[in-house]
Amino acid sequence: MFPVLIELIDRQIRMEFEAAYFYLAASEAMYQKGFTGLAHWLQKQAGEELQHGMRFVSYVRNRQLAPVWEEISPPAFNNNCTPAFLFRLALEHEEAVTESILSLVRQAQELEDCMLEQFLGDFVAEQREEEESVGLILRRLEMARNQPAPLLIIDKEVGESR
Numbered sequence: 001m002f003p004v005l006i007e008l009i010d011r012q013i014r015m016e017f018e019a020a021y022f023y024l025a026a027s028e029a030m031y032q033k034g035f036t037g038l039a040h041w042l043q044k045q046a047g048e049e050l051q052h053g054m055r056f057v058s059y060v061r062n063r064q065l066a067p068v069w070e071e072i073s074p075p076a077f078n079n080n081c082t083p084a085f086l087f088r089l090a091l092e093h094e095e096a097v098t099e100s101i102l103s104l105v106r107q108a109q110e111l112e113d114c115m116l117e118q119f120l121g122d123f124v125a126e127q128r129e130e131e132e133s134v135g136l137i138l139r140r141l142e143m144a145r146n147q148p149a150p151l152l153i154i155d156k157e158v159g160e161s162r
């Protein structure tokens, strides 16, 4: 595999595990505030991100290589932040991940690595869905502002979704 592709995959692995770390911290922050539905949803998200990271790790192994492990940044928020603030960060995070995956797809196409391009197809679709679901929750949280009653309704519904 071309070195530039290996480097981009290492970065992708780091971003997926960083996303898991972010969602887990976000889940704890929401739990502390009493938003158990949002906390549950965010924790499930953390589990999915771990699986994404692991799929990239297996892919690297399938190609007879080993990842170079990058440093994972801590989440950039404190436990006092609002649900809307957290979901805004989550959306920005997902958008950065999408951009990273698309740049990987473009490089794979340019270097004619069809195997990698095919592997990435699932992730492109996945990112579209994740941006949609995070964006939808964010819009509803922004509508509710800081009113406890609507926030608790959203919390309950999100906790029961999927």
Ligand SMILES: [Fe+2]
Binding pocket: 016, 019, 048, 049, 052, 097
């Ligand atoms: Fe992911």
Ligand SMILES: [Fe+2]
Binding pocket: 019, 049, 094, 097, 130
């Ligand atoms: Fe994601």
